Amino acid sequence: MADAGLPAILSYAGRVTSPREQPVPVRVGGFGGVEGLAAFLRDNGIGQVIDATHPFAARISRNAVRACSMAEVPLCAFERASWEAEPQDDWTHVSDVPGAVAALDGPGKRVFLAIGRQHLGDFAHLAQHRFLTRLIDAPSADFPLTVAEVVVARGPFRLEDDLELMRAHGTELLVAKNAGGAGAEAKIVAARVLGIPVIMIDRPELPERPVRGNVAEVMDWLHARLGV
Numbered sequence: 001m002a003d004a005g006l007p008a009i010l011s012y013a014g015r016v017t018s019p020r021e022q023p024v025p026v027r028v029g030g031f032g033g034v035e036g037l038a039a040f041l042r043d044n045g046i047g048q049v050i051d052a053t054h055p056f057a058a059r060i061s062r063n064a065v066r067a068c069s070m071a072e073v074p075l076c077a078f079e080r081a082s083w084e085a086e087p088q089d090d091w092t093h094v095s096d097v098p099g100a101v102a103a104l105d106g107p108g109k110r111v112f113l114a115i116g117r118q119h120l121g122d123f124a125h126l127a128q129h130r131f132l133t134r135l136i137d138a139p140s141a142d143f144p145l146t147v148a149e150v151v152v153a154r155g156p157f158r159l160e161d162d163l164e165l166m167r168a169h170g171t172e173l174l175v176a177k178n179a180g181g182a183g184a185e186a187k188i189v190a191a192r193v194l195g196i197p198v199i200m201i202d203r204p205e206l207p208e209r210p211v212r213g214n215v216a217e218v219m220d221w222l223h224a225r226l227g228v
């Protein structure tokens, strides 16, 4: 948006203590549900919404569809293609985090739990496993996993680094969300290279909405709407 010289405001939920610097104005924090978001769109004269949230941020994406409909603001989602298993991969598909928890109800393993911070507590009772997690912010006092190695790092991640990380941890099983895109794909490729099975959490269902698969197509959608 900045490169195109188009005015924009970027919204963060506020989950990360020091988000990346951005070349457009930034606001932080929830809107207060569908009504709050619709009011924000109206009050700020927003002409278009681009939902570029993570594929697993289902609530804000559902809210955005409804709020845009209420406020009569067109919406386009930037949705990266899902990762696809290759013939040599050993993926078990589960439909959500509880499905991943259930899939780990077996003998103790060294498990790379690459699902972000929000749902780690769901795995806390699985004390037989030796977990590795990777977080953007250092863990706080209420960190739920007792037997765990924690790496504090922000993507994009490189294949050689993830190979080293998983070798050092002795990873036997990877749990991942099917985020798609390049920035978090290294762990998936590393699992492929190392012959490590993957519990793959498939994406949540989202309402029908216009979707574009890359930034150039999103910008085409925007330019077509703006007539510039």
Ligand SMILES: NC(=O)c1ccc[n+]([C@@H]2O[C@H](COP(=O)([O-])OP(=O)(O)OC[C@H]3O[C@@H](n4cnc5c(N)ncnc54)[C@H](OP(=O)(O)O)[C@@H]3O)[C@@H](O)[C@H]2O)c1
Residues within 6 Å of the ligand: 011, 012, 013, 015, 028, 029, 030, 031, 032, 033, 034, 036, 037, 052, 053, 054, 056, 057, 058, 059, 060, 061, 063, 115, 116, 177
């Ligand atoms: N879920 C993941 O795996 C994941 C991974 C990487 C990054 N993220 C990013 O982290 C953010 C939060 O993810 P989540 O899974 O907690 O979302 P969520 O469950 O879909 O949304 C929960 C609530 O957080 C607020 N929210 C979420 N995204 C927001 C945004 N961009 N701007 C303002 N408020 C926002 C909204 O609060 P109100 O109802 O009060 O408006 C929303 O109802 C998302 O923007 C997402 O892109 C998520």
